[in-house]
Structure formats: C-alpha cells, structure tokens
Amino acid sequence: MSNExxxxxxREAIKQxxxxxxxxxxxxxxxxxxxxxxASGTYDIHTNTGGSNGATMRFAMEANDPANxxxxxxxxFLEPIKQKFPWISYADLWTLAGxxxxxxxxxxxxxxxxxxxxxxxxDECPPIGRLPDAAHTQQHVRDVFxxxxxxxxxxxxxxxxxxxxxxxxDRSGYDGPWTYTPTRxxxxxxxxxxxxxxxxxxxxxxxxxxxxxxxxxxxPADIALIIDPKFxxxxxxxxxxxxxxxxxxxxxxxxxxxxxxTRNVSDASKL
Ligand code: DDH
Numbered sequence: 477m478s479n480e481x482x483x484x485x486x487r488e489a490i491k492q493x494x495x496x497x498x499x500x501x502x503x504x505x506x507x508x509x510x511x512x513x514x515a516s517g518t519y520d521i522h523t524n525t526g527g528s529n530g531a532t533m534r535f536a537m538e539a540n541d542p543a544n545x546x547x548x549x550x551x552x553f554l555e556p557i558k559q560k561f562p563w564i565s566y567a568d569l570w571t572l573a574g575x576x577x578x579x580x581x582x583x584x585x586x587x588x589x590x591x592x593x594x595x596x597x598x599d600e601c602p603p604i605g606r607l608p609d610a611a612h613t614q615q616h617v618r619d620v621f622x623x624x625x626x627x628x629x630x631x632x633x634x635x636x637x638x639x640x641x642x643x644x645x646d647r648s649g650y651d652g653p654w655t656y657t658p659t660r661x662x663x664x665x666x667x668x669x670x671x672x673x674x675x676x677x678x679x680x681x682x683x684x685x686x687x688x689x690x691x692x693x694x695x696p697a698d699i700a701l702i703i704d705p706k707f708x709x710x711x712x713x714x715x716x717x718x719x720x721x722x723x724x725x726x727x728x729x730x731x732x733x734x735x736x737x738t739r740n741v742s743d744a745s746k747l
Pocket of ligand 1: 507510513545611642645650697
C-alpha cells in the first residue's frame with residue numbers, strides 16, 4: 477500500500493519534468509494545471525457526475541472534446557511518471573501534477589488528497605460540452621461554474637489561473653499569453669485586466685482582446701470579469717492584494733480537484 481513517502485517521490489518526479497526547453501515558454505507547468513482543471517471541471521452537482529475521479533480523458537471521447545485540444549502534451553509529460561510509479565492512479569497523478577506545478581511556479585500550496593480511482597470504460601466519460609466556451613461572457617461563465625457548485629468569488633479566483641500559460645492558435649484558435657510572466661503564478665492577470673485598455677482583435681474569426689502593443693491577450697470570458705459589476709469588485713480585491721488571491725485560489729482549486737471524489741472509509745483512514 478502506498479504511503480506518504482511515495483507521494484513525495486511522485487511530487488519530486490513532477491518537479492523534475494517541469495522544465496521543458498523548447499516547449500512553449502520552457503515549462504510544462506501551465507498545461508499541467510490546465511489538465512488538472514479540465515479533468516475536474518466536467519463536474520455536475522445536480523447529477524454528481526464528471527470530475528477528476530476516473531481520469532476519463534484517457535478515452536478518445538473525452539480526449540477529442542475540442543475543449544481539451546493540446547492536453548495530450550500534458551498527459552504525455554506525465555506518462556513516464558505513471559510508468560515509474562504504477563501504483564498511483566492517473567486521476568491522482570493528473571490532479572497532483574497541477575498542484576505541484578502551481579507551487580513550483582510561485583503559487584500557493586493547494587490542499588490535495590489522494591484516493592481517486594481510474595474508471596475503465598469509455599462510456600463512463602461525462603457528456604461533452606461541460607467545459608466553458610471562451611467566446612461567451614458572464615452568463616455562460618456563471619452557468620458553468622454554478623453547475624460545479626462555485627460562488628462568484630470562487631469563479632473569479634479560479635480564472636486567475638490565467639496568470640500562467642498561453643493560448644495556442646492550433647489548439648483553441650486563440651493566440652498569446654495573458655501576462656508578461658506566463659511561467660510565474662501571480663495576481664498579474666487581475667492587475668492587467670484593470671490597468672490595460674483592451675481592444676478587439678480578430679484571429680481567424682475568433683474575437684479576442686489585445687493590449688496597445690499587441691503582446692498580451694484576454695478572452696471574451698476574461699473581459700466578462702470586468703464588465704460584470706459583481707465580478708469586477710472581486711477582480712479589484714485580487715489586483716490589490718496578492719495574498720488574498722492566493723488564499724482564495726488555494727481553497728477554490730483544492731475544492732475543484734475534490735468535486736465528485738468519493739473515498740471509502742478504509743481508504744480515507746489511511747491518509
Ligand atoms: Fe483557461 N483557457 N479557461 N482556465 N487555462 C486556456 C488556457 C489555460 C478558459 C479558456 C481557455 C480556467 C478557466 C477558463 C488555464 C487554467 C484555467 C485557453 C487556451 C483557453 C481558450 C488553450 C490553448 O489554446 O492552449 C475559459 C473560457 C475559462 C472560463 O472559466 C470561463 C480555469 C478555471 C483554470 C484553472 O486552472 C483553475 C491554464 C493554466 C491555461 C494555459 C494552458 C497552456 O497550455 O499554457
């Protein structure tokens with residue numbers, strides 16, 4: 477049976493694969509965080525289906541959801557670790573990788589517990605279409621995150637993960653990073669949302685937003701956070717106070733990774 481030391485060894489192995497010269501901005505971190513989020517963000521509180529338990533993105537149906545384009549890179553980065561530690565479930569490995577990546581990129585320590593089990597059948601995948609669509613704004617963002625059981629404050633905190641990483645034309649159709657430091661977890665996403673005068677840019681038919689120099693980008697679903705008065709109030713708090721953002725992000729991301737995860741009592745008592 478796996479013990480605490482084993483998970484620490486997995487954490488160390490994840491740290492080792494974060495530097496990826498030649499890939500994006502030199503780090504696997506952002507795409508690993510996105511894998512953890514997309515594995516979990518299919519949760520539906522009304523039917524208690526979806527979520528990270530099961531790692532069903534291993535199956536073609538979920539892997540080929542256009543929303544998951546590019547996440548094969550994250551799964552490939554992690555495969556050698558799964559081979560080295562075959563006792564860990566994919567569902568635990570993918571979520572733990574997101575947590576370790578956030579911490580290593582300078583973000584907060586996110587609470588994480590093992591105990592997820594991998595599902596074995598493709599027909600156990602959640603329905604396609606549960607993840608948010610970047611072309612839509614506040615109503616859609618609320619619909620998707622309320623379905624997972626999040627509050628407005630948790631929604632804004634979670635989307636602050638766009639302080640890291642970038643959009644890829646060949647994955648989502650959008651293009652560019654949100655911040656000047658895409659491998660550093662920070663509150664810069666909120667600072668820049670408020671401080672830049674964003675203008676519309678059309679990338680092959682996809683509407684996104686650009687700064688004056690056309691170096692940074694925002695999605696329509698990001699700009700919704702400053703258009704909606706209730707969201708905007710929270711953006712202002714996080715732009716001013718990185719500590720408050722880090723605390724809120726850590727608990728919201730920890731909650732995201734637990735959605736739909738059930739453990740039997742004997743497993744839980746060993747944690
Ligand atoms: Fe996101 N995200 N995200 N996102 N996301 C993209 C990239 C990354 C939306 C759309 C996109 C969250 C919420 C939303 C990360 C983390 C999180 C891309 C670009 C799109 C599009 C993909 C590509 O081209 O490679 C939308 C819409 C929402 C929304 O909530 C309305 C949340 C909640 C998180 C989180 O982690 C908690 C990260 C990290 C990336 C960068 C990935 C990379 O490869 O770099």
